[in-house]
Amino acid sequence: MKVKILGLLENSLGKFISGEEISISLGVSRTAVWKHIQSLREDGYEIESQTRIGYRLLSLPDLLHPWEIRRGLDTRVFGSKIIYFKQVSSTNDAAREEAEAGSPEGTVVIAEAQEKGRGRLGRSWVSSYGKGLWVSMIIRPEISPARAARLTMLAAVAVAIAVQETTGLMAGIKWPNDILIGTRKVCGILTEMKAETDTVHYIIMGIGINVNQEEKDFPSEIGGVATSLSLCTGNIVPRVKLLQCVLRNLESTYEEFKKSGFQPILERWKELNITLGQQVTVTTFQDSFTGTAVDVLEDGALVVQGDDGIKRVFQSGDVSVRSRN
Numbered sequence: 001m002k003v004k005i006l007g008l009l010e011n012s013l014g015k016f017i018s019g020e021e022i023s024i025s026l027g028v029s030r031t032a033v034w035k036h037i038q039s040l041r042e043d044g045y046e047i048e049s050q051t052r053i054g055y056r057l058l059s060l061p062d063l064l065h066p067w068e069i070r071r072g073l074d075t076r077v078f079g080s081k082i083i084y085f086k087q088v089s090s091t092n093d094a095a096r097e098e099a100e101a102g103s104p105e106g107t108v109v110i111a112e113a114q115e116k117g118r119g120r121l122g123r124s125w126v127s128s129y130g131k132g133l134w135v136s137m138i139i140r141p142e143i144s145p146a147r148a149a150r151l152t153m154l155a156a157v158a159v160a161i162a163v164q165e166t167t168g169l170m171a172g173i174k175w176p177n178d179i180l181i182g183t184r185k186v187c188g189i190l191t192e193m194k195a196e197t198d199t200v201h202y203i204i205m206g207i208g209i210n211v212n213q214e215e216k217d218f219p220s221e222i223g224g225v226a227t228s229l230s231l232c233t234g235n236i237v238p239r240v241k242l243l244q245c246v247l248r249n250l251e252s253t254y255e256e257f258k259k260s261g262f263q264p265i266l267e268r269w270k271e272l273n274i275t276l277g278q279q280v281t282v283t284t285f286q287d288s289f290t291g292t293a294v295d296v297l298e299d300g301a302l303v304v305q306g307d308d309g310i311k312r313v314f315q316s317g318d319v320s321v322r323s324r325n
């Protein structure tokens, strides 16, 4: 009902609509209309009311309410169920609980802020209120656990394309699956799964995109390496539109993966990547190795060739690109 009232307010395009008109067209009492208007105000919608004239919508909040995301979203699977939090520990944890409770593939868990956002390699992920997209999806693919990394690569391709489509910025993928604008990171992906030896029960695909942060919003440790889409474009980027575009691209890329296999996705990943061909240093928990990044394999591993010609294969780690003097 609340969403229907919002629809009527929006359709009247900044003009007043009377409480009576709303109550007749939706078949509810005027008291109920008033209560829903109050609730919309609590959600951040600015609604003017004038005695004996009615209500008028003045502005919408920049929040990721599920009904805003659903409006104009033409996906079938991704976003079929949306769970929204103003604040949550980690959307990956909330999505895992949902997956355990049987939520279907394509379920999206989203939060305005995360208290304990997680990154790769045990790092934390800064997720300040209303500034980014902190979102996790439930996927239930019929693949072996050994091939699960393909889903992360698929996500990186979908997000890079969505960023390009929404902002016009040239987004590149840095191995393993970071999205960069120039040399700075705007997005990270953390894929977690529940699996047995040869079956994946579900995958949680956690995506964090820095959207509307200013420089001061980043802690000093990551200030030089992280950026936001709005810092790169000079404009506020509409988060709902970006999320819809991410969901649309995830759905089409996932469909392609199921129909034609991983090869087309891997090719797209390679086209978008900015690591191959570069002099890199890969740092793992054990050691670090410098050489030329020469290939990425189907399981997502990076192949680096040392100056002695010997190749090493990395399943995980951190890459820094060495500048050539």
Ligand code: BTN
Pocket: 090, 091, 092, 093, 114, 116, 117, 118, 119, 120, 121, 123, 125, 127, 133, 134, 135, 136, 178, 187, 188, 189, 190, 206, 207, 208, 209
């Ligand atoms: C990385 O280290 O690059 C991965 C960062 C992934 C962050 C996202 S934000 C949404 C989801 N919830 C989390 O706790 N982490 C992921």
